[in-house]
Amino acid sequence: MMDLYETFITVVESSSLSEASRKLHTSQPNVTLRIQKLEKDLDIVLFDREGKKLILNPSGSKLYEQAKN
């Protein structure tokens, strides 16, 4: 499968899932599913959903610091 961490990093560094999906050359739904899968695999919520915005929460921020290296 496509690497979930790469997807996560790309999402964090994008302004939307749409933009991330373009960078990752995949569909928007897939990005949603990958993030959901990552959260489920780790059993950690990484983003808070506020409206249509995904806001990285402290857990997500911590993971991002680790994952980007």
Add this chain to the structure above:
Amino acid sequence: MMDLYETFITVVESSSLSEASRKLHTSQPNVTLRIQKLEKDLDIVLFDREGKKLILNPSGSKLYEQAKN
């Protein structure tokens, strides 16, 4: 998928696919399929089939030397 190299090493170190399948806690057909897949992935024949015996050939031997570490 189960690691193909682990399967390969186990087969090499066993006297038969049956024995290997027992060590690997899987079925005989699966071991056959994994070896076939490894050979196909690498595009290298690893064993010569003589009767019901699988005999490691030079290519297989070389791979085994690399893989066992």
Add this chain to the structure above:
DNA sequence: TTGTTTTACGCGGTGCGTAATGATC
């Protein structure tokens, strides 16, 4: 209405076990 995220659905690929077949002893 437009742009976004999410869910629903179906498809193709993959690895598995069981069963059947083939082949050797």
Add this chain to the structure above:
DNA sequence: GATCATTACGCACCGCGTAAAACAA
């Protein structure tokens, strides 16, 4: 016949894309 390897078959799982739905601006 017994024992082994291989092939056939069906099943479950997974990741995908498209389509539909849900939701916010």
